[in-house]
Amino acid sequence: xxxxxxxxxxxELYKELFKRCPVVVSxxxxxxWCGERAVAWGGLQVRQKLPWRTYLGLEPIEGGGLRFGLxxxxxxxxxxxxxxxxxxxWQENIASNVKKYIENVFGAKSxxxxxxxxxxxxxxxxxxxxxALSTALAAALxxxxxxxxxxxxxxxxxxxxxxxxxxxALRFGEILKFxxxxxxxxxxxxxxxxxxxxxxxxxxxxxxVFIDDLQ
Numbered sequence: 361x362x363x364x365x366x367x368x369x370x371x372e373l374y375k376e377l378f379k380r381c382p383v384v385v386s387x388x389x390x391x392x393w394c395g396e397r398a399v400a401w402g403g404l405q406v407r408q409k410l411p412w413r414t415y416l417g418l419e420p421i422e423g424g425g426l427r428f429g430l431x432x433x434x435x436x437x438x439x440x441x442x443x444x445x446x447x448x449x450w451q452e453n454i455a456s457n458v459k460k461y462i463e464n465v466f467g468a469k470s471x472x473x474x475x476x477x478x479x480x481x482x483x484x485x486x487x488x489x490x491x492a493l494s495t496a497l498a499a500a501l502x503x504x505x506x507x508x509x510x511x512x513x514x515x516x517x518x519x520x521x522x523x524x525x526x527x528x529a530l531r532f533g534e535i536l537k538f539x540x541x542x543x544x545x546x547x548x549x550x551x552x553x554x555x556x557x558x559x560x561x562x563x564x565x566x567x568x569v570f571i572d573d574l575q
Contacts, residue, residue, distance in 0.1 A: 362411035366434060366480055370441055373432060374415070377476055380430075381417025385500040387560040388413055389481050389492045392553075393567070405570040407559040412481030414489070416496035418504055421472040426455045430476040433483050444483055450490070457542045458501065465538070466505045491539075491556025498539040499561070507531055517563040524562060536561060 363386075367374050378384055393406040412434075419429065428451055433444035446454075454475070463469070475497075483489045502508045508531045516524055516532060524532050539557035555570035562568070 363413045363480055373441060373478065377415060377417050377430070377478055380419045380474075381476060382420070383500050383504045384415060384417040385496045385503065386413045386415045387492050387496045387499070389479075389489070390556060390559040392555065405553065405555040406567050407555050407570060408567045409559060409565055410481065412479070414480070414492035414496050415478040416493065416500055417476040418500050419474040419476060421474055424469075424472045426458055426472070427474045429474040431479070432477070433479045433481075435482055441478070444479070450493075454497070454542070458497070461538055461542075462501065462505065465534075466507065471504075491553070492560050494542040495539040495557040495560040498535050498542060498557070501538075502531065502535050507534065516561070521558070521562045521564075521568065525558075532561065 388409045389412040390407045390409045393408060394404055421427070428446045431444050431446055432441040434441050462471075477493065477496075479489065479492075481489075499508075499513070503510065503513075512530055515530060519527065519530075524530065525536070536554070536557055539561070540554045553570075555568075558570055559568050
């Protein structure tokens with residue numbers, strides 16, 4: 361309901377995103393009840409989705425490369441969207457990992473894109489901003505390069521999380537692996553947890569228990 365109310369209060373913002381981008385993905389934000397840093401040593405996570413979504417769109421451009429365009433972040437205290445620049449470290453991590461992923465997984469030459477993002481919630485508050493961004497980006501690239509179709513993504517809603525992860529034909533595991541391997545904001549020794557992307561990719565509102573395999 362929250363995302364719907366924001367779309368009604370700022371319709372031109374969402375319309376502009378969908379107008380520019382033939383591929384747009386949205387995923388839920390989530391936070392960890394057990395603390396973000398515990399996952400670096402294999403600690404238990406209990407992830408809870410929030411009523412905020414991250415929308416990510418890919419706008420094709422000529423000439424190759426990845427550029428960073430619109431990034432609007434909603435701040436509840438201000439009751440409005442504000443411009444929010446991608447941190448330099450995020451830009452570097454995204455650009456280098458996306459190029460390698462496209463070439464290694466799809467066996468394709470990297471196309472040129474402008475990355476546009478609408479975030480329905482504050483950034484930098486340990487509420488899943490980077491996890492949601494990496495997850496949405498992984499799914500958007502899979503759709504762009506036809507690794508998966510929108511209809512196949514809709515089939516994910518019919519399966520429980522464990523069954524979904526055990527269904528190779530639905531490509532869920534491949535997209536999850538890339539989302540985990542895209543450490544947008546993580547620095548050693550703090551690993552990029554799989555709990556955030558897993559929660560964002562699955563359907564349902566119940567909390568999810570997740571343990572990273574760090575072996």
